[in-house]
Amino acid sequence: MTAPITRDQAFLQFLLRMGDNTLILGHRVSEWCGHSPVLEEDIALANTALDLIGQTRFWLGLAGEVEGEGKSADDIAFLRDVWDFRNILLVEVPNGDFGRTLMRQFLFDAWHSIQLGRLMTSSDSRVAGIAEKTSKEVAYHLERSADTVVGLGDGTEESHRRMQEALDYLWPYVGEMFQSDAIDAEMVAAGIAPDPASLRDEYDALIGRILATATLTIPDSSFGHKGGRSGKMHTEHLGHLLTQMQWLQRAYPGANW
Amino acid sequence: MYAQMVQSTGKDVKTTAEMTPQEAAFQARIDAGEKIEPKDWMPPAYRKTLIRQIGQHAHSEIVGQLPEGNWITRAPTLERKAILLAKVQDEAGHGLYLYCAAETLGVSRDDLTEMLLDGRMKYSSIFNYPTLNWSDIGAVGWLVDGAAIINQVPLQRTSFGPYARAMVRVCKEESFHARQGFDAIRKMAEGTPAQKKMAQDSVNRLWFPALMMFGPPDKDSVHSEQSMAWRIKMNTNDELRQKFVDQTVPQIEFLGLDLPDPGTKWNEERGHYDYTDPDWSEFFDVIKGNGPCNVDRLAARNKAWDDGKWVRDGLLAHARKKAAAKVAAE
Numbered sequence: 001m002t003a004p005i006t007r008d009q010a011f012l013q014f015l016l017r018m019g020d021n022t023l024i025l026g027h028r029v030s031e032w033c034g035h036s037p038v039l040e041e042d043i044a045l046a047n048t049a050l051d052l053i054g055q056t057r058f059w060l061g062l063a064g065e066v067e068g069e070g071k072s073a074d075d076i077a078f079l080r081d082v083w084d085f086r087n088i089l090l091v092e093v094p095n096g097d098f099g100r101t102l103m104r105q106f107l108f109d110a111w112h113s114i115q116l117g118r119l120m121t122s123s124d125s126r127v128a129g130i131a132e133k134t135s136k137e138v139a140y141h142l143e144r145s146a147d148t149v150v151g152l153g154d155g156t157e158e159s160h161r162r163m164q165e166a167l168d169y170l171w172p173y174v175g176e177m178f179q180s181d182a183i184d185a186e187m188v189a190a191g192i193a194p195d196p197a198s199l200r201d202e203y204d205a206l207i208g209r210i211l212a213t214a215t216l217t218i219p220d221s222s223f224g225h226k227g228g229r230s231g232k233m234h235t236e237h238l239g240h241l242l243t244q245m246q247w248l249q250r251a252y253p254g255a256n257w
Numbered sequence: 258m259y260a261q262m263v264q265s266t267g268k269d270v271k272t273t274a275e276m277t278p279q280e281a282a283f284q285a286r287i288d289a290g291e292k293i294e295p296k297d298w299m300p301p302a303y304r305k306t307l308i309r310q311i312g313q314h315a316h317s318e319i320v321g322q323l324p325e326g327n328w329i330t331r332a333p334t335l336e337r338k339a340i341l342l343a344k345v346q347d348e349a350g351h352g353l354y355l356y357c358a359a360e361t362l363g364v365s366r367d368d369l370t371e372m373l374l375d376g377r378m379k380y381s382s383i384f385n386y387p388t389l390n391w392s393d394i395g396a397v398g399w400l401v402d403g404a405a406i407i408n409q410v411p412l413q414r415t416s417f418g419p420y421a422r423a424m425v426r427v428c429k430e431e432s433f434h435a436r437q438g439f440d441a442i443r444k445m446a447e448g449t450p451a452q453k454k455m456a457q458d459s460v461n462r463l464w465f466p467a468l469m470m471f472g473p474p475d476k477d478s479v480h481s482e483q484s485m486a487w488r489i490k491m492n493t494n495d496e497l498r499q500k501f502v503d504q505t506v507p508q509i510e511f512l513g514l515d516l517p518d519p520g521t522k523w524n525e526e527r528g529h530y531d532y533t534d535p536d537w538s539e540f541f542d543v544i545k546g547n548g549p550c551n552v553d554r555l556a557a558r559n560k561a562w563d564d565g566k567w568v569r570d571g572l573l574a575h576a577r578k579k580a581a582a583k584v585a586a587e
Contacts, residue, residue, distance in 0.1 A: 023335075030329045030338070033345055034322035035557065037565020039353055039366075042322065046346035049329075053339045060335075074334045098568050151575040152568065159571025248333040248391055255449050257333040257391075 010186035011124075012066050013086060014193055016076075017229050019059030020087035023077055024238070025108060026052030027245055028095055037098055044144060048105070051137040058130045078249035082239050089228040090173035092238045096166065099152055099159070103166035106145035110206050111177045113142045114199050123191035146210045153214025164216055175224020178203070259317035259381045259405055261472040262544065263490075265306040265483040287488050292418035295361035303487055307417055308362050308369075309378070310489060315355035316373045316380035318348045320554050324388040325397060333391060340437055341394060347430045354426065358419040374559050382540060385548030386466045392445045392452070396459035398438015400467040400505065406431045407501050408471070411491035420489075439508065446512040457514050464517035465535040471498040473537060502532050 005013075030049035036042045060073035090108060095101045116138055119131035152159040178200045187193040211218055227233030248257070273281055280300055286293065293299055325345050332338035356366040372378040383401050388394060406428060413424045445456040472478060472494040484490035502521075509516055520533035542548065 027330060030342060033326035033329050033342075034319075035326075035561040035564075037561065037568035039319065039349055039356070041565075041568075042349045043346055043353065046342050046349065050339055050342040050346065053335055053342065057335050057339075074336075077335055078333075098565065148572075152571045154578065155571025155573075155575040156567070158567045159574070162567065244330050247331055252449065252451055255333075255452055257337055257444055257448075 005182055005186060007186055007190055008066060010183045011190070011192060012063055013183045014187050015059055015063035015066060016084075016086040017088075019056050019063055019073075019076070020085050021091050021108070021112075022052040022059060023056040024085070024087045024241065025091035025105075026050075026056060027241060028091065029101070029105070031095055032098075032101065041098070045101075048141055048144075051134075051141065055130075055134045055137070058134065062126055062130065074249075078246045082234050082242060083231055085228075085234060085238060085242075086231055087228055088173070088176045089225050089235055090170065090176065092228065092235055092241060093170070093173065094237055096169070097162060099162040100166040100169060102145055102148045102152070103163060104170055105141065106149045106210070107170055107174055107207065109138060109142040109145045110203055110210075111199065113138045114202050114206070115194070118194040118199070122193060127192060149210060149216075150214045153211070153216045160215060163214065167211070167216055168219055171219045171221065172223055172225050175222065176226045176228060179224070179226055179229070181230065259408070259470075260310045260313045261379070261381060261470070262478075263306060263310040263313060263484065265487075265489075266302045268483070270482050270486045284486070287416045287486075290414075291416075292421060293416050294418045302483075303489075304362050306484060306487070307420065307489060308359055308364050310484075311355055311359040311362075311420055312364070312369045312372070312378055313380060315352045315359060315369065316378060317384060318352035318355065319373075320380045320384045320558060321348050323554055323557055324384055324386070324550075325394060327388050328391060328394050331391070332394075337394075337441065340441075344398065344434050344437065347434065351423075351427045351430070354423040355420075358417075358423045361419045370562065374555070374562055376546070376555065379544065381470060382543040382548065383466050383470050385543050385550045385554060386463065387550055389462070390455040390458060392442055392455035392459040393463065395438050395440075395442030395445060395456070396463050398434045399442055399508070400438075400460075400463055401470070402431050402434040402438060403505065404467050404470045404501050406435060407497050407504070414488070414491065416488035443512060446514055453514075456512070460509060460514055461517045465539075468498055468501070468532075468535045469537075469540045469543075471495075471501065473540065474534065477537075499529050502530050506530050 026049045029045055029052065032042070032045045033049075034042065036045055056077065057073050060076045064071040064073060064076055090104060093104070095104075113135065116131045116135040119127055120135060122128040122131065149163065153163040154160070178196045180195050180197045184193070184196055188195050208218065228235075248255075271280070273284070276284065279298060283293075283298065283300060283303075293303075322345050325341060325348070329338060329341050329345065332341050356369060359369060360366060369378065373380065383404075388397065409424050409428050409431065413421055413428060415421045415424065442456050442459065445452040445459075447453075448456075475481070475493045475495045478494050481490060481493060485493075506516065506521055518533045520531065522531045524531045543551065546552070
């Protein structure tokens, strides 16, 4: 039996879930730098990655504060191992082609925008403040990723096929965003964050509308991979990502950069 | 300097007597400091030279994303990662303004891209050198963008309006890049022995390639005179290179790093630093495609373009469908 979770512990886990999502997705998106299909996309992808890394600094900075052990956002980002990460699996899967990257972005942005909308009324003013600041950026991310998904889904035969393949591949990673556990129950009780399951209807309506316009078909399966937001089982990909991201901090401990 | 060895007419500059009345009137406007705008008459060779120069400059911004992008996923802190992302995003934005400026001369961005990808157009030699340690990111901002600024500040007064205006914006952003680069390398130079070693390694490796950015020595520079008469080029290669050396040597000393060129010496009489010339045979090798990264850089750009074809085609097809639906609805 594990001991019941305290409110502070739950709050810390919640903040790690928010910050690790933006950190890992920001890293993945930044891998595109200089390699995207057209110059405007290079700019947009760098901009999205930049926003996500900026948001990470807010969430993980607050996580360090709540934990109270003097850790900075950098300590949390660069000095934890795979099992400490609390991001959903969706954000750590490799980029694949541009279609998969943008489909993943859309599936995440749709959740992210709804989540931040709810967090703006959080009982914790720091959480509400971060949600307020970041929701404007995320509204733009969603607008752009949705437009791109529609453009490519309803583009050529090839672009349609690739977008459908991307959706089929990523769909099993969507469900994890809406799974609730004891940490979420504690956050709901404290009025800090909504129950993840409560976001699902709005999410389904939003993505249903966009994906229909994109002439894409949502797979007829409710199966969902899980293990990221609990930290119980990440994909094999996360370790490689961290190897690269954390290398300098690990190889030269204690240096000031 | 992001444009090197841009070929102009290949001939001597015409005297006023040799010019047609139209050419003479054009030259008079330039001499009076007037801006030439896209719809104005211009000699075909002026147009051609500018397309080459602006195109090369734009390509440099685009290829320049690669050596810096090489470190985004390994940046050591969230702040450094954010700064680097912002910088690379700016470079892509510079590419965009410059391609737009070139397009006002009647060439399309796709045409220019094709010419870069099949090797008909060049980009700055500097981006054919690798970024091997984190300190290189500081050094690129400080030395490479620093050298670019020295070239581009005078280009704010260049004769072609769209290019001059693009340079005003580019220079503001480049100055910020150079400052952040210096700040990044300063942290390294003042850091642990390992960090200081990285900083010294960067300066040693990038110093001569940075000097090469200004192009060959004036005595071997065959394209300058006509470009200077047209105010497309404002200073000679050696003038700009000297300015860079004079500005940068005290900065290296301030950082407490060893000067990468043992031949660096203050020359009281000239009021400038003497320095050792870069190995120009290496420069010409890089220009010919034999630099350490030429093949990989072009391969990366070609792969991005080829892999992205379905995306460009898909978005275009969708835009056409939307436009057709709109027309049908009207």
